Amino acid sequence: xxxLKQPNxxxxxxxxxxxxxxxxxxxxxxxxxxxxxxxxxxxLEEGLSPDEESKLIEVTMTEISPDEFxxxxxxxxxxSETADAxxxxxxxxRESTNKLTVIGPANQIETLHKDETIIQTLVxxx
Amino acid sequence: xxxxxxxxxxxSRAVSSLFSDEDPKRIGIYGPPNAGKxxxxxxIARDWTExxxxxxxxxxxxxxTRRARRxxxxxxxxxxxxVTIDVVDTPGVTTKVDYTEFLEHDMEKEDAVxxxxxxxxxxxxxxxxxxxxxDGVIYVLDSTEDPFTQVNTMLIGIIESQDxxxxxxxxxxxREDSSVKRIxxxxxxxxxxxxxxxxxxxxxxxxxxxxxxxx
Numbered sequence: 001x002x003x004l005k006q007p008n009x010x011x012x013x014x015x016x017x018x019x020x021x022x023x024x025x026x027x028x029x030x031x032x033x034x035x036x037x038x039x040x041x042x043x044l045e046e047g048l049s050p051d052e053e054s055k056l057i058e059v060t061m062t063e064i065s066p067d068e069f070x071x072x073x074x075x076x077x078x079x080s081e082t083a084d085a086x087x088x089x090x091x092x093x094r095e096s097t098n099k100l101t102v103i104g105p106a107n108q109i110e111t112l113h114k115d116e117t118i119i120q121t122l123v124x125x126x
Numbered sequence: 127x128x129x130x131x132x133x134x135x136x137x138s139r140a141v142s143s144l145f146s147d148e149d150p151k152r153i154g155i156y157g158p159p160n161a162g163k164x165x166x167x168x169x170i171a172r173d174w175t176e177x178x179x180x181x182x183x184x185x186x187x188x189x190x191t192r193r194a195r196r197x198x199x200x201x202x203x204x205x206x207x208x209v210t211i212d213v214v215d216t217p218g219v220t221t222k223v224d225y226t227e228f229l230e231h232d233m234e235k236e237d238a239v240x241x242x243x244x245x246x247x248x249x250x251x252x253x254x255x256x257x258x259x260x261d262g263v264i265y266v267l268d269s270t271e272d273p274f275t276q277v278n279t280m281l282i283g284i285i286e287s288q289d290x291x292x293x294x295x296x297x298x299x300x301r302e303d304s305s306v307k308r309i310x311x312x313x314x315x316x317x318x319x320x321x322x323x324x325x326x327x328x329x330x331x332x333x334x335x336x337x338x339x340x341x
Binding site: 049050051053054055057058060061062064066070071072073074075076106107111114 | 283
């Protein structure tokens with residue numbers, strides 16, 4: 001992705017569901033982590049599947065390095081009970097994961113408030 | 127020929143009972159750092175294994191457990207029946223590890239950096255166990271902390287997506303600021319059992335539920 005960062009600014013990558021749709025799980029994780037490791041805030045129109053979230057945590061852990069990369073902060077809207085996919089839905093591959101997701105470097109992003117309708121974060125420069 | 131078929135089928139039954147039904151289920155103890163997972167694993171081991179050896183060292187410093195540890199063949203007796211499980215104590219799951227936080231616990235930089243490296247490997251290992259190697263999950267939460275964190279939400283989602291049976295434990299009820307209700311409200315789709323693994327409070331109900339969920 002082209003680096004559009006301005007001096008003293010924070011780059012935000014808003015990634016559409018269409019862009020993510022064509023990617024394999026590891027490609028999605030790479031796209032996210034490459035952005036975050038560059039100090040960008042990555043916003044996904046649709047979130048990751050539980051399996052991809054699990055892999056994201058695993059890969060993030062392997063990349064943490066003292067004084068360089070402390071890991072990620074990730075926030076999605078909490079799943080409301082009514083929005084939960086039923087067992088039948090999951091069986092039929094109709095699991096809904098379309099939750100807007102914000103991911104950033106752990107040392108630059110802090111969640112101020114989160115509920116089912118709003119995520120408020122404080123983003124600082126490097 | 128009939129005899130051979132009979133023999134084959136009894137061997138196959140014996141093999142299947144050896145490797146499936148009789149195999150103890152592997153129950154992973156998961157949760158965020160410092161929730162009391164190892165304290166619980168040690169209490170289960172002390173209560174139900176012959177020598178009562180500890181599963182691992184307990185500490186108030188986060189990421190004391192940096193390797194998944196398995197205690198095999200823990201036989202829990204409930205209502206005249208015995209439930210055999212393998213208890214897997216896992217490192218606390220997080221999305222970030224900052225070695226400078228360990229410096230606040232009177233640690234030298236070199237030790238803090240090593241601890242953080244081991245902690246990251248441990249979290250990756252725990253996630254791998256969750257995807258591949260556990261048959262059920264005991265999810266331990268510190269009832270004095272806000273349960274509505276992203277890590278808890280993600281992990282419960284991951285566990286649910288794999289259709290693993292999960293028992294949520296609200297630990298540290300011996301503390302004044304404990305709130306079991308807050309945990310029940312955060313995960314209403316699951317049963318929450320209060321306990322103090324440190325003091326041994328309400329362990330009878332915990333063992334009843336372990337037998338019910340994983341027996």
